[in-house]
Amino acid sequence: MKWKRILKRSALVVVVLLFVWFQVAYWSSTNDCQRSVAPGRERMKAIKFCEYGPPDVLKLEEVEKPVPKDDELLIRVRAASLNFIDAGLVRGPSVLRLMSGLRKPKFTGFGRDFAGVVEVVGKDVIEFKPGDEVFGVRWGALAEYVCVRKDRVALKPANITFEQAGAVGLAGLTALQGLRTGRIHAGQKVLINGASGGVGLASVELGKLMGARVIAAASSDEKLEVCKQHGADDVINYTNEDLRERVKTLTGGNGVDVIVDPLGGNYSEPALRSIAWNGRFLVIGFAAGDIPRIPLNLTLLKGCSIVGVFWGSFTEHEPRHNQENLQELLTWLTEGKLKPHISATYPLERAADALNDVLNRKVMGKVVLLTEE
Secondary structure: OHHHHHHHHHHHHHHHHHHHHHHHHHHHOOOOOOOOOOOOOOEEEEEEEOOOOOHHHEEEEEEEOOOOOOOEEEEEEEEEEOOHHHHHHHHOOHHHHHHHOOOOOOOOEOOOEEEEEEEEEOOOOOOOOOOOEEEEEOOOOOEOEEEEEHHHEEEOOOOOOHHHHOOOHHHHHHHHHHHHHOOOOOOOEEEEEOOOEHHHHHHHHHHHHOOOEEEEEEOOHHHHHHHHHOOOOEEEEOOOOOHHHHHHHHOOOOOEEEEEEOOOHHHHHHHHOOEEEEEEEEEEHHHHHHHHHOOHHHHHHHOOEEEEEEOOOHHHHOHHHHHHHHHHHHHHHHOOOOOOOEEEEEEHHHHHHHHHHHHOOOOOEEEEEEOOO
């Protein structure tokens, strides 16, 4: 009885402490939106979001122009693009707020993919020089200028535009690492569920480069046509076809070896039913939030494994690996084997409209914002 009372009191103390911590963390959560540019400092325009909410919380503001550190480059951004994760960050779902700020976003810059021209290099940078055209990944990319570590950029191929280069970073890196984790190899059958988005189309192209037979699933014939243009062997319209039966027909009843799912929602379960024995199921990005909707007994019954949830966070934590992957993307871009698809372009001040397109899944490939007309 004594131990039961101790356990109950301990549990109560833990609950109280967590409640107090949450209140302190919530009400102390703030950002730099009220900070003015110091006199004499250079200024630039950038997209900021100071509050969580709908896309119209994005505002074009005048902020201080960044100064590169010793291992950084100052880049004049020419084009930047949005990813579906950006829509999630703006809305601020509860799980993400534990990392991005409980009451207000900690970091108010927006976007991650960019392409532009090197303006200044830090003293430790010998790989790049002013005037180089580059692309890469960095938080706060929707701005006139951005400072980037040298291991997060690569030279832009001369045969692609700034718009195309600014659309490849996060989606390409996420798809590449996801497919590698899924151990894709020649001769396998791979289903890309939600194949018309940025990560989806990159997965289609990279899957083909790895020698797989790629089946692309999307919500309209228009989107499927784009998937075919990017190399899909077979396509499925999951809004008017039975995805599972169609996969059985295409694979002779054997199912697919790997499913790449950046889609989530109600369409993850029928995709999972299409997997072969000992197949692998890769959940990418916000589809991860839909894992609980997939009955676990199906996973056990089919003998498959959920092998990873990919947010693209490897670009922050594995700089060496990230640089190697960027160089590989660079090779395929230069050879014309990887071709970013741009659905629409907007001027920087219309970032909210661009994000609305992404949020409503109107985008095939990527939507790009231009800092110059």
